[in-house]
Amino acid sequence: MLSALSLAVGGTLMRLLDLVGLPGLDIRLRVKGAEERLSRPIAWCAPTEHMDPTPFLSVNALVLTSGMGLNVRDYRIWDAYAERLAAVPVAGLVFGTGPAHRELPEGLLTACEAHGLPLFELPPQVPFVLVMRQVEQTLAAERYDELRRGWDLADECTRLAAQGRSLTAVLDRVAESVEARVAVTDQSGFELVSAGEAPSSAPRSTLRLPSGEPHSFRLQVQGIESNVLLHPLLGPAAAVLAVQLSYTLGSRTPLHSREAARFMDALYDEQPTPEPILERFATEAGFNALEPWGALLVNATEGMDRFQLRVLAWQARIRLEERFRTVRFMEEPGVTTLLVQGPADDASLPEEAPTLFADTPGLSVVVAEAGSLDELPLSLRLARRHVGAPGVRIAPAADLPAIVEGLPGRGLVAMAQKLLAPLDTADPGGTLRQTLASYLRNAASSRAVCEELFIHRNTLAYRLRRIEDLMGISLDDGEIRTTCLLALRILQHQR
Template sequence: MEGTHTMPETITPAPAVPPTPPVPLQALLAREDLALRQIAGPADPGTVIHGAHTSEMTDPSPYLLGGELLLTAGVHVPKEAEPEGYFAGYVSRIVAGGGAALGFGVAPVHDTVPPALVAACEQQGLPLLEVPPHTTFSAVARAVWQLMAQARLAELRRVTEAQQSLAAAAARPDPIPSVLRRLSQHLSGRAVLYGPDGTEVAGAGRETPPEVRAALAGLAGVVRPASHPAKAPAHPASATDTHGGVHLAVYALGAGEGFVLGVAGRRREAGDHTIASVAAVLLALLTGEHHSGAGAARSSALVRLLLGAPPEEVAPLLGAGRRLVVHARPEAQAPDPVAASALGAALGSPLVDLAGETVRVLVPADRVPQPQPGWTLGVSAPAEPREWPAADTQAARALARARATRVPLLRHAARPALADLVPAADAETHARTLLAPLAGQPALAETLRAWLSLHGSWDRTAVALGVHRNTVRQRVARCAALLDTDLDDPDVRMELWFALRRG
């Protein structure tokens, strides 16, 4: 195999949207309004660009992310420089920085593209475009973004249609074969479901050579959980590889039942991972419910709760042991049920609650939640069932702090603290007395807590609470007035923080 790439945890959630597809260089050259002309470098139809960047620096490489069309008018070229040596070094730095192509603007500095630059690009395999005088760099950049927007829209439409098609397939009388069949059609390849023992349970799509089938089955073993998970390291959620020009990808299904989805195809588009991830979520739900009977247990637990049973009595139906509460919010748009289910699968739990813009997941305490792409997470301390409401509050505050500090995951601190040295009853009495002026005004108390936890940052507190920074200032000033204290005094802050944690 050419190289296996894995991702940790149970399953990779499908991102809300696929990554932006790159733009073929040939598509940009085909724009007649730009009149660009390639004069050096390989004319490879597979050359793509991920953006356009203008720079007149002698060494632009530190500012390149990779895949850019770099635009220059040659202002940076010293008059006394020896052309061959200068341009050879200049082009080599662009190539080293990952530049995909170079566009040279003719006029006002140079009447023609320097021959030494043409030779350097030809020698080092960097496509060189001549930008005519009437074409501005802004027009080139705008054309690149337009082409990227068109490609993204087409890919989003493809992914949306695939999601609807897969969901419809999952509702058919034969859901697993139907989902595999639709997935293979959307990816123009082969889709296979492997059982816990590694055998092929079902498959659909184009037949692949025996060596490719063997490579895909072997790759599935990378993400399949060990038979004794307590003794084995955490298995990855997905893995990719290439064998004989065929792209391979596998996805672990559910919370460790051992089912694996495998796909093989000759091409790999930007939205393929999103489509396969949606199929993996659907198959995880189908195989998980059938394999473990967890759906019946959850239904029984829900009925008992509705009929008045306390959480600690119902909890054994959901699995023994303590739980973590995870609050999560996507970075882009509001979550939908598919994205919420995918997140739950990634965290290893089917106990998911989609409430507005926040997803709540009840995770077994022996699983350690890891950052998830496209999500911000707040994690509580491990809690017994009777402590779950308090853990829910911990997770909510951890999420607010994570969003304010712009970190992907924040855990509630569960280590022993100074407050543990004070008897709980005495600490609570002191907290009630100190915070009495704020009684009946939860917005003020919560703002003060957030402001203290974020070291007095107005902006971060505003982000955490979802209000304007001036609102934060007004509330904190009101707290200072009601408490009749100086909030700039570190001793006062410490005492208030102690009280807010106990109150």
């Protein structure tokens, strides 16, 4: 039975069993060897008369010998010889009868049976050079076919990439060609994207994708037993994948969907989007507008390039998709926002976040949660104010700017303007308003206010008495101070 790769390249790998059918050679199969050994491909011919040729051999070599150096009757020597060849492992052994051995030695037959090594007998009138010529001609034709098909696949991948198809679509075509599972992995072995299927127990091979330091990516192929055809077939396509990967991660082409970007733009818009429209945007992006939300805001640290941030965001998205039903993300300069919904039974975004970025402690990550779509825009803007310092942190449930942003109505703005109007009328330069804001922001600490405004304590006392007289209030009242602080923040938010 042919392997998946031989079918993928459309040719017939030269197998041991094919030796029997080669014209003009009259080769006889004397020992079948272990199960399916006759289906092993032949990599090259290795004529040798050494008693121990293994230092000169490689996997799937076809050993040709007349046994001149093995003209012995001791079975143990034959047994050791067959054991060494089987351990390489070679594809099989062709033994030429003639002057050294008029017939196959019984010891060799027994040893090959014991070690599962396929054994062929070549008649005296057929020189080894004919066998080598037949095998090499067949292998040369196969190698040419592999190279041609490899470049044809690369051409297809190039056309797909030129048409604007995604990296996943190109990888799908590669997986279809080799009838195996293929994946692009980073230097740690983490899968960024994959295509195709293969049993989990299937063997794996890897090709390094051409990429500049410090980034290193590989193409992992699972489901192909031999590495012989992997490089000729996938080498050219791997180069195309590397270029597209570099473009995808390094360019300004969005990795997110247009629907996700439109929804998140609306969430971050300072002018509130009408609720029905916001619900429609959420639905079109794949969310359920009635469910709770989770968010991760990832900020690039100093010295981190866009390429690296995209790799980290991509990894986070893939890992989150294993724990949440819906995951979408949107990039902005230096910041990536990931929204999630539908956690698995034991999934918690605050618990998952530290594990996602454990390898990048310098990254700034803020976790936010919202119980409803109404709350989500304020939660995101609140989280955004806490992005910056390295590490993973949970956004607070609320802060003063968030409360102010959530306050409705033009009437409230008018009330705030009315409350502070006496200061603006008496002091158009804004000194009194600035002093009041500093006093409230610094929790009525005279020392802190004086240091911030570069004024003397007597000057501060004078200004505070004047503010109280103009507004008709007492700043000793905590409720009055809170009201003034809210009024200042409301007017500041309206600018």
